[in-house]
Amino acid sequence: MKKIGFLSFGHWADHPAYSTQSASDTLLQSIDLAVAAEELGLDGAYFRVHHFARQLASPFPLLAAIGAKTKQIEIGTGVIDMRYENPLYMVEDAGAADIISGGRLQLGISRGSPEQVIDGWRYFDYDLKDGETDADMGRRKALSFLNHLDGVGFAQPNPNPMFPNPPGLLRLEPHAEGLRDRIWWGAASNATAVWAAQQGMLLQSSTLKYDESGKPFHIQQAEQIRLYKEAWKEAGHTRAPRVSVSRSIFALVNDQDRLYFGQQAGSVDSIGMIEADKRAIFGKSYAASPEKLIDELAKDEAIQEADTLLLTIPNTLGVDYNVHILSSILEHVAPALGWR
Template sequence: MPTPDVPLEKLGFLTIGLFDGDDPAPGHENVLQVIELGEQLGFDSAYLRHRHFQTGISSPIAIMAAASQRTHRIAMGTAVTPLGWENPLRMAEDLATVDILSGGRLEPGFSVGPPIHWDDVKAALYPDTADAEDLSSERVARLLRMIRGDAVSTFSGTSGFEEFSARVEPHSPGLAARVWYGSGSARSTRWAAEQGLNLLTSNILKPEQSDLETDGRWDFAAIQQRQIALFKQHHPDGDAARVSQGLVVIPTDTATREQKARYEAYVEKRTPRTVAPMGPPGPGLLAAPDVLGTSQEIAEKLYGDAAFREVREVVFALPFSFEHADYVQILTDMATSLGPALGWKPPA
């Protein structure tokens, strides 16, 4: 196995938090237990996916608020919250509140664009303003201004017996510096850099036609590496700008024979989507191959990944639809075997 020139600095994981629609309580409790386990194992961060009209976490802020009272060190974030579903002002209030409750441990990530199945949900989400809503990157810029404490109300002062502020309250200093942007295209990557945001890269990206190799292949790692380089080029912090990579990584060091068989079937079923972009004519969305094997095998594959070599932080995604015991095994192997194989050390 190659020896890293620079060790991995931060190790995190991402979960969707599945639950039974007829009995949602156990699934939500499992998410909290997974975050607690992550802290016990030394993970630096636990990230939550965001789902609506599905049996996955629809309110990650509520989950993080609960987890903040059951943990003490681990950072918590979203990867990502589609901001088209949210009111930026209310989101700023909730984020600051939970950040304060957690002692400054929130690292929220966002994306923009119309919500999925927009035509089916817009009447319920924005019954009077759907056609007027700005679902572009400006929505994130507006949220950032509110989190940073800019004046957003035209009134401040005393009204009767009550005091009012022109900025969103509460205000949590430092939160704005911990906001991430989930980018998959070169255009959105450059925009995130120019805003001074942190960059979340994942196992899905949107390539350009020019990214197609001369032999007709799509090289996911090479495309992602170019996007990371573009981000650092345009970010005020340059090479010091924070970038985190999120791939689906499944270590099998302590997995049972039955678990390994299920993991292999899962990866095999998903592999065809990594061959070419999915979507309408023209480049759609391209997926990275899932990485399955022992921690030593995974480390070798990651060191051969051009994009991984450009980052010092990772948020490895837990596969969908696995059992709680599977997540315990995967997280334990990540923290005790894979992380150290990548040069990572848990906090003292």
């Protein structure tokens, strides 16, 4: 059994073929899609976070709204770029969203992906400490966020407060019990996957990672997951780890599917450079008849290693068509692979 969710990039543009031509379209349709996904029996609704782009950028209002309109589905991100965040304010936002959803938040965070602008976090009034890289800053802020999620008081109370204080040091409010155990780290390398395990974070592995061996993408990703699980065990955590992988998977069951995605049949892994100096491998898309998809996906080692599969969706095509994409996987593919 696997948990199956969707992952939306939340694109919009003034394009005649798009159902999402504005930020309003994207936000409201994201809520509608999460509600519909829950009705389908999907396990998760996840959203990407990108700044300075016509995409979703401020996740907590959206997550809270979805939490208020759903009852069971996991609600998450994949991922929040910690370079842009105030960790303590984020604890408050995340705590509120988690409480509104009844403890269903699954928050993916990371150092972040290549940006739309140069050092965009500087515009948010953040800067590096001496000798620090932006990756260091992202991990430093992540650890601060994690440390303040535990609900332990750390701030000295004012002796003359506006309102009476409880005894002892003060913590951030609202405190969301258990949220610390539902924080995921988006890892692009084997080393950061191991680091995430050591910190007690769950693992999100996307459709790309650094090319560290020249092997096919799914094999490198499976190796990364196994290293993570070994590090988790060595760290002595008593709870079970969780691992998600993202995939673009389209079951071609009608003419519209074949028109949109038929050209992706036979897709292969690709190699590219990110941040100018890092060689990355990008996983292929899967687009075929359900029967062929079942055969191809059964050979994907990383999917076999993961307990959660996030299906990347073309949100610009609208809620109804994305419901069709998701229901086609649940109906025609997942049962034959033992996912359902």
